[in-house]
Amino acid sequence: MAAAQVNKRKRPYGKAINLSHGSGGKAMRDLVEGLILPALGCELNSPLEDQARLPISLWESGGHMAFTTDSYVVDPLFFPGGDIGSLAINGTVNDLAVGGAEPLFLSCGLILEEGLLFTTLESVLSSMAQAARSAGVTIVTGDTKVVPRGGADKLFINTAGIGRIPAGRQLSLMAIQPGDRLLLNGYLGDHGAAILQARGDLALEAEIQSDCQPLHTVIAKLLTAAPNTRCLRDLTRGGLGTVLNEFAEGAGVSIRIHEDAIPVRPVVRGICELLGLDPLYLANEGKLLAVVPENEIEGALAALRRDPAGEQAAIIGEVLPGPAGRVRLRSHFGGERLVDMLVGEQLPRIC
């Protein structure tokens, strides 16, 4: 692993972040060249250039370029199943993937608080490098800023991503039609519950792992099995409930989901009951919702279930003609209730 090549005993860049590491001068160069670039395995990027030069030949068979960005401010930095580093890679990879893009290149912008320990930074960078390798993306350019103590909370990461959308692929919520089915790739709410637990807000025996994972491979399989898939969305902040409302409103349709069909781990359901949370609004970092035409839904389900990221995949509902914008949940007992967008906030700094 690239991070192992960093000589941790020597740490020529110091023991903790100080303001000189953001100066643009010698200390910053020592940090960037001595720790950040080797830890991230940035080979394409010359440390002396402020921008990456990328080959355009990747697009010679046509298609589009996908471009996205996310900042990550999760608290705590480390949680069961991931940390801010793996989140910053997988989150942006997934934003590209749900647009139908093959993720290719990432940027990495770090905002560090004075006093941040290098052991912490090293762990996060090593995790980023590992997540990038797993997802097959390359970090090609970056930036490091340092703010005085109290000006930020430890460490924030921004990643922007570039991907390739193959020619002819067009996923859009405008393509959603009555009769389409809704497909979810697994348990809902694991990330939100893992963060709650990592904050010490819960006294639980069972450890809940975040579902933080890249989704582009399972999405590629899904799109092969169900080429007329209408659209995809990852279920991060705001959760399933919010995405369903965006779909219903954007496409001018009604959506019905079935409580019994939605996979939620018993421990997560228990936490929700305890704290008065709704798993429909819990954040996920490795879950996607696909809208698939009815004649392709069984193939799509089978394709998801053959992938480790989709073993618990389930068909959770269907698209109805109207009333436009309305989302309903059919409960275990047969009644129906409206599902609104998330109003207010559920958990700050969840990602």
Added chain:
Amino acid sequence: MAAAQVNKRKRPYGKAINLSHGSGGKAMRDLVEGLILPALGCELNSPLEDQARLPISLWESGGHMAFTTDSYVVDPLFFPGGDIGSLAINGTVNDLAVGGAEPLFLSCGLILEEGLLFTTLESVLSSMAQAARSAGVTIVTGDTKVVPRGGADKLFINTAGIGRIPAGRQLSLMAIQPGDRLLLNGYLGDHGAAILQARGDLALEAEIQSDCQPLHTVIAKLLTAAPNTRCLRDLTRGGLGTVLNEFAEGAGVSIRIHEDAIPVRPVVRGICELLGLDPLYLANEGKLLAVVPENEIEGALAALRRDPAGEQAAIIGEVLPGPAGRVRLRSHFGGERLVDMLVGEQLPRIC
């Protein structure tokens, strides 16, 4: 201006940022659709998609894609000559431009502190929109996070940028050769001095304006006049002194600059003397250093001087064969001193 279209009296998104604006739910959507997208004039970006879809035809005549990122944490948010919004556009535009790229698309990642006033956010977004229009770039994708009070200082912005490098253009410090001349496009240190003044650290009558400006237009003129220009660099954190050292070390050459030739405003020179700062290390946000072969230097100088961003351009030094990595300054009195990289930090949160 797009920002003017925002109905400031109504503010359906609230009066100040609260945690629900980062929830992923309804309040966040109201903020993004009610304020951020109209203020930034984001037309390419569908508010309901997490990624932009960009045409690849822009590159059909070949060349490369440039990709860069920077986070902006400047304190204070507003200063004479600019603010964090114009800085976040121009800084990333310039990182693309000094690589020889035509800037095209930007992303915008906002980290907002709970309690940030909407009047502040509106001003910053309006400034971003104006700077983007001036520079001819489009903000095509974005992200908004909110952290609880005390978790960040008011407002941080990350922008990543994509540009097009024309086929055959290759700027690199490895191309620097003995005999080349150094060209600077104007007064050194205005941004650093403006920030110092805006912080109230100085009791001065004269107002110093930051030089915050986009450089791609003046760079295009320079490259037409001097097509064999070796390389370019913008002189941000670390200042001229640090870039000279990077050039000398990277290219294995020696560099000599002439104190009398370097344009510094008397008021900036006065501040430096007062505070014990060296203008060679002050940050700039609209200054570039070009390394140009001797036979093209007069044309390059004339081209810069014809542009508003280069009226005070000057030839400030030359490249010598060795000793490798050494930078010397010939002083007003004829003596010489070594110019090292910036060691320690000069001014935190300068950009």
